């Protein structure tokens with residue numbers, strides 16, 4: 001199938017269209033000052049690792065001042081850096097160091113909500129009902145004679161009600177405020193001009209400092225149904241997501257980005273969970289966001305047919321907008337690929353929880369070795385597809401999810417708000433192992449004041465980056481090779497994909513791009529690739545007598 005590939009002459013060849021961006025969960029990446037928490041200096045010390053890995057840029061999870069109730073997604077000041085991570089000078093040094101190495105820097109923007117410690121929210125609570133300060137948030141009186149029932153039935157995405165009642169300044173039980181996530185994350189009222197204006201300024205603040213773009217957190221949420229009616233339609237609340245007005249915000253932000261020099265090639269990438277690909281494509285119109293994660297593929301279990309129809313959905317549904325597709329298989333909110341693809345017997349999530357959990361954070365019996373083979377195959381698949389990719393830190397090491405963190409160390413608000421029914425996301429956020437050396441596998445320096453903020457299991461030693469660098473067959477080595485070969489083999493002009501059917505093998509997914517055939521064997525039976533596919537340039541598992549192993553992938557090339 002041929003893909004349209006232009007959304008206007010200025011962005012046709014922009015770096016982000018085919019980039020591989022590495023997601024840095026800063027808190028868990030590398031700790032330079034020994035407090036057990038990753039920081040900007042720790043990241044600066046490892047930039048060469050990222051250059052050698054071969055990525056084009058980094059996306060930093062939020063590093064603004066924050067009470068860290070949702071690890072940075074509760075922002076108390078949008079124009080500063082959290083002291084535990086550094087300060088504005090360290091941030092500027094990081095950007096300069098990254099740019100000197102040819103790496104772009106994307107920040108994470110959180111527009112739906114702020115922290116309950118943000119000065120605006122504190123002022124809103126202090127100012128009382130009906131005040132202009134409250135109008136920047138969604139405060140309402142409760143229902144019932146005593147106002148003790150929440151204003152409507154909406155649920156928090158983290159569990160429990162989406163409303164919390166405050167105590168008024170005079171000490172009486174008062175109004176309720178809306179929070180789609182934790183109670184420490186009050187939602188802004190995006191119909192208020194102050195909110196719109198503040199985010200304009202925030203964008204300019206960071207663009208002026210040299211940032212190359214933003215990942216936009218829960219980008220579909222911002223506007224709520226004005227009447228705040230009860231929602232009775234299942235887990236995806238259409239009164240809180242994907243309201244038509246939200247597109248105006250992205251048109252406005254696009255104009256801001258476009259007001260900078262075109263050579264900057266600034267970009268926005270939306271975190272947009274919407275039911276269908278047509279809804280997603282709407283955000284990618286030429287005057288809106290440049291990119292939006294295609295999460296549909298991330299939700300698929302290890303099955304060739306399901307992967308193919310999901311990829312096809314993106315190629316037709318997004319390719320036709322002129323945007324390139326933004327692929328990703330992992331991030332700080334979902335279980336790591338090794339664990340997801342290694343599930344051999346799944347437990348049903350509790351009936352009160354979102355069905356999506358069965359796909360994004362499945363639990364059950366895991367065959368880690370099998371998951372690792374599949375995750376390596378998925379790496380080659382993703383890197384062969386046209387478009388950009390976001391690679392979550394630690395995926396290049398083949399790290400499994402840490403499923404058995406003790407309850408007392410868990411920090412994710414989903415764990416608390418679901419009363420333990422959803423163990424949450426901490427297991428994908430355990431600090432990285434850099435070396436084989438105890439106590440922190442090189443995450444913190446030897447002189448430390450604290451343990452890593454989440455405990456690393458002993459088996460992390462096997463995944464240490466330093467050890468994998470010595471092994472030509474390691475998952476890290478595979479990523480480095482694949483990223484290098486990708487640059488050489490795949491065109492960024494012609495992004496057409498042609499599927500190849502392999503008779504009798506429904507479990508095999510194969511397609512051609514330019515002179516390369518990418519093949520993934522989802523089943524266990526080996527496959528002998530036909531001669532016309534060319535010779536193997538890269539494979540995710542050893543090839544025996546010309547046969548690709550089950551649960552592996554390869555790139556073949558015809559000169």
Ligand code: GLC
Pocket residue numbers: 070073110181217218271332333
């Ligand atoms: C997004 C983030 C997630 C965060 C939530 C609330 O989904 O990826 O980590 O908890 O938004 O900001």
